[in-house]
Amino acid sequence: MVGMASGVGDRVVRVGPDPLAFDDVVAVARDGARVALTDEALKVIGEARAHIEELSARPTPVYGVSTGFGALATRHIPPEMRDRLQVNIVRSHAAGSGPEVEREVVRALMLLRLRTLATGRTGVQPTTARTLAALLNAGITPQVFEHGSLGCSGDLAPLAHVALALIGEGRVRDADGEPRDAAEVLAEAGIAPVKLAAKEGLALLNGTDGMLGMLVLAMHDLRRLLTTADLAAAMSVEALLGTDRVFAADLQELRPHPGQGTSAANLRLLLAASQIMESHRGPDCTRVQDAYSLRCSPQVNGAARDTLAHAELVAGRELASAVDNPVVLPDGRVESNGNFHGAPVAYVLDFLAIPVADVASMSERRTDRMLDRGRSAGLPAFLADDPGVDSGHMIAQYTQAGIVSELKRLAAPASADSIPSSAMQEDHVSMGWNAARKLRRAVDGLAQVVAIEILTAARALDLRAPLRPGPATGAVVARLREAVPPPGPDRYLAPEIAAATALVRDGSLVAAAESVVGPLS
Numbered sequence: 001m002v003g004m005a006s007g008v009g010d011r012v013v014r015v016g017p018d019p020l021a022f023d024d025v026v027a028v029a030r031d032g033a034r035v036a037l038t039d040e041a042l043k044v045i046g047e048a049r050a051h052i053e054e055l056s057a058r059p060t061p062v063y064g065v066s067t068g069f070g071a072l073a074t075r076h077i078p079p080e081m082r083d084r085l086q087v088n089i090v091r092s093h094a095a096g097s098g099p100e101v102e103r104e105v106v107r108a109l110m111l112l113r114l115r116t117l118a119t120g121r122t123g124v125q126p127t128t129a130r131t132l133a134a135l136l137n138a139g140i141t142p143q144v145f146e147h148g149s150l151g152c153s154g155d156l157a158p159l160a161h162v163a164l165a166l167i168g169e170g171r172v173r174d175a176d177g178e179p180r181d182a183a184e185v186l187a188e189a190g191i192a193p194v195k196l197a198a199k200e201g202l203a204l205l206n207g208t209d210g211m212l213g214m215l216v217l218a219m220h221d222l223r224r225l226l227t228t229a230d231l232a233a234a235m236s237v238e239a240l241l242g243t244d245r246v247f248a249a250d251l252q253e254l255r256p257h258p259g260q261g262t263s264a265a266n267l268r269l270l271l272a273a274s275q276i277m278e279s280h281r282g283p284d285c286t287r288v289q290d291a292y293s294l295r296c297s298p299q300v301n302g303a304a305r306d307t308l309a310h311a312e313l314v315a316g317r318e319l320a321s322a323v324d325n326p327v328v329l330p331d332g333r334v335e336s337n338g339n340f341h342g343a344p345v346a347y348v349l350d351f352l353a354i355p356v357a358d359v360a361s362m363s364e365r366r367t368d369r370m371l372d373r374g375r376s377a378g379l380p381a382f383l384a385d386d387p388g389v390d391s392g393h394m395i396a397q398y399t400q401a402g403i404v405s406e407l408k409r410l411a412a413p414a415s416a417d418s419i420p421s422s423a424m425q426e427d428h429v430s431m432g433w434n435a436a437r438k439l440r441r442a443v444d445g446l447a448q449v450v451a452i453e454i455l456t457a458a459r460a461l462d463l464r465a466p467l468r469p470g471p472a473t474g475a476v477v478a479r480l481r482e483a484v485p486p487p488g489p490d491r492y493l494a495p496e497i498a499a500a501t502a503l504v505r506d507g508s509l510v511a512a513a514e515s516v517v518g519p520l521s
Contacts, residue, residue: 029108044120052123086196093160096145108213122203139175151342151432155210168193214436234270239460259305263298274470304355346415346432479512
């Protein structure tokens with residue numbers, strides 16, 4: 001999975017009623033930053049809890065406080081059974097199945113649930129919020145599983161597995177990543193299990209936190225990957241003796257999509273001062289225009305950026321939300337609502353999978369062009385050292401094609417589906433968790449596809465010697481050559497693809513280009 005650590009040191013993320021920033025989520029989820037509840041959070045949590053306890057003492061049923069849940073909401077639960085009710089909902093909803101979900105996803109989910117608790121709209125005890133924060137700070141990660149969320153009411157099963165750990169049950173991974181019983185790990189860390197009280201079962205389970213956490217992590221990675229896709233496109237244009245005239249600012253301004261302008265500006269910077277580009281600018285050049293995969297790269301990579309910007313808008317709104325049902329309002333009312341429905345997040349998760357597939361598809365087409373002697377402007381077939389004896393990068397393109405085919409399948413929307421549940425009480429669900437899971441796979445695939453294009457383009461640029469690439473693309477080739485040898489006879493290619501992919505994921509190749517031209521967008 002694409003994972004781009006930023007290095008947070010001793011960073012502490014303060015969690016209160018105000019929204020978290022995207023970087024806060026990444027820092028806690030991926031880099032292990034600590035969390036601290038603010039004084040304001042503890043104040044509003046305590047005030048909301050007082051309202052819940054007052055309502056719990058009344059004889060009149062209140063949903064989620066003194067009733068059953070979902071299709072069982074009509075049953076009034078007597079006071080002596082309410083603590084049991086809270087534990088039962090956690091145990092019964094911790095029904096996940098399949099492969100274990102990644103640690104960073106679970107930590108993001110835990111942080112985002114903590115932030116909703118910190119809004120004072122859920123009615124939990126302050127101790128419950130403190131204990132969730134303590135689990136994060138101790139590096140204790142509940143085991144959450146692939147299947148179990150329909151994205152409505154929120155990510156129920158994944159959140160239930162976290163809640164199960166809070167009460168000292170189920171399985172967790174300790175700070176060393178070892179799977180163990182929750183009770184044992186909490187005891188070692190000096191964390192007392194929570195004794196759930198009225199309303200807390202629902203408050204810990206009703207949220208879009210899993211799908212939102214995965215969205216934020218995917219957006220973080222896509223920001224860098226789209227810059228890297230511009231880098232790959234520039235290297236391929238250069239290697240294929242394409243023209244950079246189509247990337248001119250005045251041409252791009254005729255169609256003022258922001259992402260397109262950003263992508264074209266990157267290409268202009270990356271291709272500046274290239275001997276290879278200069279070698280075919282004269283009147284002897286007979287090429288009228290390049291293929292779409294070269295000429296239209298700013299339009300595609302740029303549209304992906306604009307889609308990402310829309311996703312960031314939606315994610316920002318969701319980070320500012322208090323998602324629970326029922327909720328405690330400032331005047332003390334406890335009201336049922338539908339804010340747990342995952343549709344807003346699910347749609348953008350699905351939306352992002354479309355440009356991910358398309359950016360990868362265009363990358364694969366440029367790679368194929370460099371390998372085809374009839375379209376590569378003089379490069380050897382498959383960039384082989386001795387075509388016929390050597391296969392060069394022939395099968396690297398097969399690998400790209402296989403991944404791109406999968407990405408096209410992953411671009412089919414999960415959110416267009418709905419399977420009713422809870423005896424038709426939950427008769428329309430978002431499937432946002434499924435949309436998030438497939439987007440993570442798609443982002444991972446895009447990194448590999450772009451890496452193979454860069455690996456191939458670097459080989460092609462080397463084969464253009466004695467002409468030299470531009471300073472920026474040349475710096476990228478030099479950085480790649482620290483991990484991957486220059487062109488030569490056939491050799492074991494899989495490790496070279498893995499090395500290039502690692503350099504894409506950790507940002508090393510973009511950093512190499514930026515060391516020459518300054519920041520890319």
